Amino acid sequence: FHLASVAAALSVLSMSSLRAGDFQTSFLEGDKEYDDILELNQFDGLPYSSRFYKLLKERKELPVWKAKCEFMDTLAKGQFVIVSGSAKTGRSSQIPQWCAEFCLSVQFQHGMVVCTQIHAQQVIDLALRVADEMDVNIGHEVGYSIPLKTCCTNDTVLRYCTDDMLLREMMSDPLLERYSVVIVDQAHQRTVATDVLQGLLKDIAVQRPELRVVLLTATEPTAKQLAHFCRAVVPVIHLEIPRAGEALYSSADDSYFCSALRLVLEIHQSEEGGDVVVFLVTTQEIELACDILCHEGKSLPPDLGELLPVAVHPGQPGNLPILGEGETGRTRRVFLTSSPNDDIFWAVSSIHFVIDAGLEKRYVYNPRIRTNAITIQPISTGQAESRKQSFCPAGKCFCLYPEHRKLSAEIRPHIVESDITATVLFLKRMEIAGLGHCDFIDRPDPGGLMQALEELDYLAALDNDGNLSEMGIIMSEFPLEPQMAKTLLASCEFDCVSEVVIIAAMLTASSCFMVPSVAVKPETTQCHVKFQHPDGDHFTLINIYKAFKQYCNVEKWCQDFCLHHTALLTADALHAELTDTLKRIELPVSVPAFGSRSNTLNIKRALLAGFFMQVARDVDGSGNYFILTHKHVAQIHPLSGYGAKSPKLGLPEWVLYHEHSFSEDNCLRTVFDISPARFIQMAPQYFFYNLPQSESKDILQNILNHRASQYQEEKTVTSKLEPQQDPSYDRCVVQ
Known part of the structure; x- marks a missing residue:
């Protein structure tokens, strides 16, 4: 019976070279019972390998x-x-x-x-x-x-x-x-x-x-x-919580940033081996801490071993794979993170020390001005306990806040402080599918919900009854924000799909621009000028993507021009997905025509069809841009083609922008110039009339009145000729 079973098992093993080596090793050892060797995995029908039993023993020790x-x-x-x-x-x-x-x-x-x-x-x-x-x-x-x-x-x-x-x-x-x-x-x-x-x-x-x-x-x-x-x-x-190490609290009022760096250096000089995790607050703090620790580490005695700071940004690609086991030798890694998601360190057994600032940065969306505000606030009790579990029981957690500081009992739900326009579009799609009600644990902010519905209405994603329109159904098919999805659909009408797909992919992926330290290599601040396009930043992104593809996605080329290779790879993959989606729903993909004047105008028209809510005007000729929707004044980002560090292009009076980074630097990012007449043509009339009163709106109203008057005069004089088209003839009406 045993011989027959062994023969049957061997015949199964011949179909799986992945298991053959493990089976042979276990069989030749002779220490294992035949029943154990021939136990079959119920999920694939193959005998278990020796590694399975080793891992099973470790799994049984988990709480x-x-x-x-x-x-x-x-x-x-x-x-x-x-x-x-x-x-x-x-x-x-x-x-x-x-x-x-x-x-x-x-x-x-x-x-x-x-x-x-x-x-x-x-x-x-x-x-x-x-x-x-x-x-x-x-x-x-x-x-x-x-x-x-x-x-x-x-x-x-x-x-x-x-x-x-x-x-x-x-x-x-x-x-x-x-x-x-x-x-x-x-x-x-x-x-x-x-x-x-x-x-x-x-x-x-x-x-x-x-x-x-x-x-x-x-x-x-x-x-x-x-x-x-x-x-x-x-x-x-x-579940039984694993025994945590020693927690040490601080009662000093010193800067948490300076205290954290001092602790890192003290640990490296006085404590035994083990990696360190430092929970900071902002990305800027992480980058600055990396620079300081690199500089200070060079002056430490060599016998202490290498101090290796590692920036960890879970929201950005290419950061987490380094969180493996510690390197050989006497290298001590210092993981610097601002992520509220503490589970990223669950598999790193080499962490012996945690330094926790006890704070987190949150983006709170303001529906009135359609942008995020940054708040720095204490973490919750649960987050504090989770961070204390990030290290081995023999380690230490340094809490840079008093032990009796009152922390909130729970994490504030993101649904009440985020832009939920894309979420509302998805839920409207679910209503069509039969799921008519989403019972939230915490309901969204009423102001944010009304703003989301209003924006979808402006984009023609809703019908007169508030249900999803045909346009909205197609928009929901794309893994894009609603404004970008509308832009992509408009490009089908304006015959510039090939170029707008590139723009959509580049703007949806993380930024491809690497901004190096000026102190390290000053000349690299101008390395992006080669790609700048005279018609604006959106066209610059097309230049970068095409050059990236021309040089076969080579990482060395990206480094030479201070571009993020991972971000460009992500954009390339997203470009392929968007193209496949267009083909799947049988929308036309135009022949590339980048560079022609008509193509440039069509791209601007398509972008205006989706982003007409993001238009600003230079009110004094010095770069102070008045945002039409909420009367805030901002400046163009210095690294833009129109920015202070890129004098190649002059300052336009009217611009369309992709992002307003209100809380960080109050700058307009990714912009191109537009004409007010084109804006009047592309923006829905009821959106224009709902704009708050301002000098800029008066200018637009005068243009609208003049064009209407001119249209009526021409119609009267040339009544015997073919009637002129309505001034709004080229407004996006894709169905």
Whole structure:
């Protein structure tokens, strides 16, 4: 019997070279029982490798493992379950595996498992780790999907994805019928996408009684979260929190920034080995801290080892992969971050020290002026505890605030302080799909909601009844902000799709411009001048993208011109996705004509069709731009083609801008010049009449009156000729 089983197992192994080496090693050792060797993985039918048993032993030591039986019983009995425990308990890696086992026990008759994360890099890290632990191949039984990258199949049993990717999937599968279990990880972060997902899942669960919803939080769930799924008492499983190291509090009133850097240097000189995490507040602080620590590290005695500062920006590509195990030798890494998402350090076992400023930067959207304001505020109690769990039990946490400082009990939901125009567009799309109500845990700000509806109405995304129009349906197909989606649709009418797709991709990806330190290399501040286009910054982006493609995406070329290689790769991938979407919904893609005068005018018309709400006028000829919608005055950013450091172009009187960075430097970014007559033609008439009264509006009104008068005179004089077209003939009317 055993020989026959061995022969059968060997025949299976011959089909998988990935497992052959592991099986042979285990077989030749001779120490393992045949039953263990021949135990088959239920997910792929192959014998387990020796690594599976090694990892299984480590998994059983995680705090979450003690709750496995309780979790499986709870999952079988009810629709909802909340699991509360810090990142190092193993909740994000083990709970999804157990949910996959639950689905397997019923032969996946109701679907597979999906687990959401906030950041793309966490999605990849967790998928790779879990595939290793389950002893399966990544992209098959376990996979992942993030914006612009998918590594899974239709038969994937367990899929990790970002929360916004799952929301976009709901546009084609509103009831998530592909899934039997939906896991929302990091629910305590209260991002817009996570809150929307929870609101829709409540409605979906009513229509699908077999669906299971699992919420994973690092902090104690609030009363609002518990009451949200209120048809029954939601069971909460509390995981045992790993023993934290020593926490030391500061009572001094010194600058947290200077105190943090002093502590880093003291730790490096007096403490044993181990990496350091420093939680600062702003990106500027991180970059400055990197420069200071690099400079100070050079003057330290060589016998202390190297001090290596590492900037970590989870929202930007290319930062998180460095968070692996520590380097060999005596190098001490110092991770500098401003992220409120503390789970990014869950897998870094080399961290022994945490320095926490106890503050965070938040962007609060002001619907009246249509821009973000920055607030610096204390972190919540849950965030403080989570940061204390970021290091090993033998380490220390230096809290740069008094021990008895009062912290807020919960994180403020992003839904109440963010621009939700794109969210409202998505929810309107869900209404068409049958999900007529999103029951938010915390309702959006009424002013922000009204502004979002007003903006969608201006963009012709809503009909007269407030429902999604045909234009709005097409706009929702694109992974773009509504204004950019409208611009892309307008480009189909104005025959400049090829160029506008490039602009949309470049502006949606993170900025490609690398601004080097002037003290290091002064001449590089002018390295972008080569790409500047006389018609404005949007056209400069086209020049950069075309040059990037011409030089075959070479990283060295990007470094020579101070451009972010990763950002340009992201833009290139987004360009391909947008092009595919246009073809899928059968919209025309024009032949490239960049450089011709007619093409330039058409690009400006398309951009005005989407961004007519972002127009400003130079009121005094010195670069003080009056913003038409809310009467604020701003300046053009110095690095713009029209900026102070780029004298190649003069200052135009009227400009369209892509972004107003009100809180950071009060600058208009990515601008090009427009004519007021063209603005009158492209802006909806009721938007123009709703503009606040100003000298700029009077100028536009005079132009409108003059054109109307001229039109009537010409019509009277030439009554026997073919009537002239209405002045608004070229306003975007794509249907």
